[in-house]
Amino acid sequence: MAVSGRARIAAASVVSGVLVLASCGVFTDAPKTESARMLDTFAAALGAQDASRAAQLTSAPGQAAEQIGATLSGMHAATVSVKVTDPVEYSDHTATYNLTTRYDLGKDREYTTQTSGTARKLTSGWRVQWEPTLLASGMQAGGHLAAVRTDATPAPAVRDGANRPWMALQPVNDIVIDPSTTRDLPRTTSDLARVIAPIAPLITSRVISDRLAAAPGKPVTVVSLRDSDMTVLAGDPDRVAGVDVDKTSALLVTDRRITSPLTAGTTNYWQAIRDATAGWAVQMVAPNGATNRLAGAQGPASPDVRTTLNSGIQLSLVDSVVEVAQPATMMVLDARSGAILAAAANDAATSAGMSLTTSTTPGTTLDPVIAAIDSAAGGDRGAAEEQLHRLGLGVGYKIPGVSMPLSDNDTTASVSAASYNPSSLTVSPVSMGALGVAVARMSSVAPTFVRGVTTTVTGGDLGPVDAKVASAIAAAMRKTATSGDASDLTGAPGLRALVGTNGPQGPGWFVGIDGGKVLVVHCAGERSGTAALQVVQKYLRVR
Structure with missing residues (x-):
């Protein structure tokens, strides 16, 4: 049967259109490139919070493992979801992509980063070109992300039945021994026991040794002291090998004479209130420890806890x-x-x-x-x-x-x-x-x-x-x-x-x-x- 020239052109156009649609993936999916498959594996490792595995897929495994590990540890997310988008592989054996990382921080809190990066085909295969900015825009080498708890100030006090302060949040010095930082642990324990003897005579070197033995190789808090306690010590704990003084805070009685089994339950109740009203923040931590808040919300201040204590x-x-x-x-x-x-x-x-x-x-x-x-x-x-x-x-x-x-x-x-x-x-x-x-x-x-x-x-x-x-x-x-x-x-x-x-x-x-x-x-x-x-x-x- 004879076909006109216009009909032949139309039929050719239809066939051409089908071929074009198929090449765009409407009817068939094009196979993933080698770089795209590597990027998916990299994203899966991050999602599994496996810093070592993810770092091995980068151009600088040592640096990447340290920063990825610090960020995953600092964010302590319940889950991490990582998605690669717009991967494009070029003829010069490079590729570009975008990365969306979502951290589920619990209690309906989440933080998402959107970054971009490049990949290169090395002798060992396709690898992510490591840059700290893959984790967050503006990230420096040696920095990391951290999700932190925030508490409203001032902290609530605990009051007695006459509305006088019974307990309040006060500075505390935790005296900590880290066995991994001293070559002579027995000498460290005896030296520290001597230093704290004026304020804690019952914490002898034997007591300290027993506590260290109960947690082999791990740092142990030997005693927690108020600032006023530190002035009567027989030396500086910081000068004892393997000992650090960590500054923190704790709910303490304002009058040491008022000791009671009620303090434990009341502290527990106070802490529950603090936990319920706590806020949160995601910070970018610089190598020198400086922080920059990126997101978060502050919880409301809570009222003082009033008790019936006489x-x-x-x-x-x-x-x-x-x-x-x-x-x-x-x-x-x-x-x-x-x-x-x-x-x-x-x-x-x-x-x-x-x-x-x-x-x-x-x-x-x-x-x-x-x-x-x-x-x-x-x-x-x-x-x-x-x-x-x-x-x-x-x-x-x-x-x-x-x-x-x-x-x-x-x-x-x-x-x-x-x-x-x-x-x-x-x-x-x-x-x-x-x-x-x-x-x-x-x-x-x-x-x-x-x-x-x-x-x-x-x-x-x-x-x-x-x-x-x-x-x-x-x-x-x-x-x-x-x-x-x-x-x-x-x-x-x-x-x-x-x-x-x-x-x-x-x-x-x-x-x-x-x-x-x-x-x-x-x-x-x-x-x-x-x-x-x-x-x-x-x-x-x-x-």
């Missing part, structure tokens, strides 16, 4: 718990509100791991309480357990500023049985304090410490105490204080108390209501009941 009572408790050599803790609560006013522990209690929320057996201490509950419940186990909870016992307390989230045993003040079973009941200083408050006010409330922050109660409901139960317990407490085990105590007219032990090895307890305050003492070891009474008597003398 500093005067706290000082009295510190003096009281050292009256005995065996482990002893003491706590005082406000009998009307349940607020914790003070708490102290002697060194033996601290070494034994005794805390305000650790549960243990009450021994005979709660015999009058259980008897009153059983009498009122008349054999109804459900009613008995309800009364137990109404007295603040058999439930768990998580008290902001007191409880430490370390384990279930530390965050739960006491453990309730599945059903009423007095023989399995365990108590803590916190739950014994709640008992005293419940008897004093005829209704249980959860102990608190940070003002305006509620305590979480689990395992039962608090509330009004049955009048018959409260009356029976109060009568037993009066008898104990007037003619029973606590009758020798002086200086507390009108005292009501429960005293008991769990056999010769304790623990021993004292729970007392003294005017508007509830006193709780917990001792361990032999004659712990007598020891608890000694602590109380000392408190009544020095308060």
Whole structure:
């Protein structure tokens, strides 16, 4: 069949158009060039945060590994996404490309860099032409990127019940031994022990050696000192081989006399607030350490943490718990509100791991309480357990500023049985304090410490105490204080108390209501009941 010349031209145009479209990749994908494949491998290594692998694909592996590694370490990103775009390979065995790197910093925070670079075909194959600017525009040799936390200033203080500063962020000097920077480690430990002896005599060279042995080859912080402590040392720690003094800051008590187990929980609460309000920034760090902020956002300042601590009572408790050599803790609560006013522990209690929320057996201490509950419940186990909870016992307390989230045993003040079973009941200083408050006010409330922050109660409901139960317990407490085990105590007219032990090895307890305050003492070891009474008597003398 004959075809006109115009038709032949049109058909040729259609065929030509198809060929052009195919060459542009609409119908088929052109195979990647060697340089593009190498660049994809380089991007994958960066995305995997493998600095060594990425550096091996550059023209200067040593320099690249150092800067890439420093940046990946400094950014500490959850994930890194790297994309190569617009790769073009030229006939002179060079190539150009663009690189987009996204750092996922967590908490919906991210930072993205867009850079460009070149590649060359060397005898070893295609390699990225190493330039620090591949990591970020303006990057110098020896520099790196770093994502840092930012905190609003001034830092919140922790205040006592009278609104006076109890703890504040203060400068701290961390004395650190780095075993890799000294040739004679035994001499370093002995020299450092001598230097810090005036302020830390218990940290001997043997103690330092034991700490180093527990972390072989790693830097160890031997002691942290305030600026004022540094002035009384027997020398300059910086002059001891292998020792560095790192300047930092920490939340410290403003009055060193006010030591308390409450400081740990309060510091934990303060830190949680700081973490929640912290901001962030990405910095470019120059070789000399100078920084240039590239991105970020500052978090809001947080208010001071106000507690119910009574500093005067706290000082009295510190003096009281050292009256005995065996482990002893003491706590005082406000009998009307349940607020914790003070708490102290002697060194033996601290070494034994005794805390305000650790549960243990009450021994005979709660015999009058259980008897009153059983009498009122008349054999109804459900009613008995309800009364137990109404007295603040058999439930768990998580008290902001007191409880430490370390384990279930530390965050739960006491453990309730599945059903009423007095023989399995365990108590803590916190739950014994709640008992005293419940008897004093005829209704249980959860102990608190940070003002305006509620305590979480689990395992039962608090509330009004049955009048018959409260009356029976109060009568037993009066008898104990007037003619029973606590009758020798002086200086507390009108005292009501429960005293008991769990056999010769304790623990021993004292729970007392003294005017508007509830006193709780917990001792361990032999004659712990007598020891608890000694602590109380000392408190009544020095308060």
